[in-house]
Amino acid sequence: MIEFINTNLDNREPAAYSNWVVNGGGSGHHKRPFDTDRVRQLRDDCQAKGVPFFFRQIDKAQDIPADLMVREFPDYSLEQIAA
Numbered sequence: 001m002i003e004f005i006n007t008n009l010d011n012r013e014p015a016a017y018s019n020w021v022v023n024g025g026g027s028g029h030h031k032r033p034f035d036t037d038r039v040r041q042l043r044d045d046c047q048a049k050g051v052p053f054f055f056r057q058i059d060k061a062q063d064i065p066a067d068l069m070v071r072e073f074p075d076y077s078l079e080q081i082a083a
Helices: 036-049 078-082
Strands: 002-004 021-023 053-055
Touching: 021 036, 036 053
Parallel strands: 002 021, 021 053
Antiparallel strands: none
8 A cells, every 4th residue: 555645746657566655735834735636646546547546635624536536346255355
């Protein structure tokens, strides 16, 4: 799993080397600006590579746009979880 708190990914493709990508903006007094277009690119990259994508939040004050309300989880068997 890879979790990106902001969207500055330095041109990396996290979906190329992960089994799950979790993304979301920060909250609090020192939160950084959040680029929803970059999240859409990340979501699309994950979809193209078959990697589950989970979007947490923009921040605590903004609603998540409908197209970013993505809550995907990796598929694990009970044997994999128990190992």
